[in-house]
Amino acid sequence: MASTGTSDARTVAGLWRRLGSADATTLANFAWFAARRGAHGIALDAARAAVALPDAPRAAWRSLERLAAGRTDGLLLAAAGTERADAPSAGNPLETAIVAHQHMELAVAEACYRAALDHPSLAGAAWNGLAVLHEQRRERAAADSAWQHAIAAGRAIAVHNQALALLRRGLPHRARSVLAPWLAGGTALASLQFLAGYAALADQDAAAAMELLTTAVALDPESARAQFTLGLACERLNRHDDALTAIRRALLLSPWYQPQVWLLEHADDTGLVELAVDGSDSAGVNHTDDVLLSLGRSLLQTAHLGEALAVFDQVLANHPSQTAALFHRGVVLAKLRRYGEALEDWEHVGAFDPGSELGDASRRHARSARQLATLFASQ
DSSP: OHHHHHHHHHHHHHHHHHTTOOOOHHHHHHHHHHHHTOHHHHHHHHHHHHHSSTTOOOOHHHHHHHHTOOOOOTOOOOOOOOOOTOOOOTTOOOHHHHHHHHHOOOHHHEEEEEHHHHHHHHHOOOOHHHHHHHHHHOOOHHHHHHHHHHHHHHOHHHHHHHHHHHHTTTOOHHHHHHHHHTTTTTTTOOHHHHHHHHHHHHHOOOOHHHHHHHHHHHOOOHHHHHHHHHHHHHHHHHOHHHHHHHHHHHHHOOOOOOOOOEEEETTSSSSSEEOOOOOOOOOOOOHHHHHHHHHHHHHTTTOOOOHHHHHHHHHHOTTTOOOHHHHHHHHHHHTOHOOOOOOOHHHHHHHHHHHHHHHHHHHHHHHHHHHHHHHHHHH
């Protein structure tokens, strides 16, 4: 049996030396062949090479996913002509890693990021991607270590991602400290300026947030997330006209508010890839509701009552028990002299959250609304 194993190893190694310029399908099937004969290292190398080529078959990705996780079951023979629509650049493990990462094929992404570490021109960007992957798995020590490697290689995007990780861990003050040295030179990327403003807002420092976000918008006027977040900062500072202007600009750019994204990068600093964070951020904030509530309050403060009512209705269509939206919609309805409907909203606030400041305010407003309703009914 031992001689058979040795013979298989020699056969696999000999074939591997002759397959240097093979197509993706051949390499994928060779990976399957090598894995079946116990040559796990060669199988993994062949699968990596296969997925790095154009038109890599799905079976190649499946094989790499399994092999990278230390498994050899479930490997498939690849059929020629089965293409992956977003195939990466040929021979570039970093490109392959990014595509796999976008598809949340994390074992594949990790294997390819680690292969990219062997290329000096790719290593900094690969460390950054590897750190994001570790953070997604909640492997925080490994993530921080990888980000330090990326930052040492001069990757500014790694600073963004590490600060975002700290922010999501509930440490906005530390996130601001990480970003501060990179902002001091005055040549920071718009993405760093934005995230610094977002972190300041999370750190209850709306004035600093507005200054940073104003700079971010000046650097990148097309950034919907910077415009949205600037509107939030202005609203917290009671600058309702400015808040309304910023949020309306943001809505023209994009109706979606996604303030937190990981940034992956190619080695040449071009073509940043955004990777959405998952939906369980540390503060549990519904960011879309946050923006809509800010927009509604600014519309209310500037007497755009019809628009304000439509915005609060939109929030409540998705979340009928959103007490802030109920309270402010009640205020709008009362201003429109629709006192019965206003009373219903305020009574719901009292039922959903009786001990809160909004609950107390709703009871006071309800008393006034009843008096006004009686007054107008008697006229």
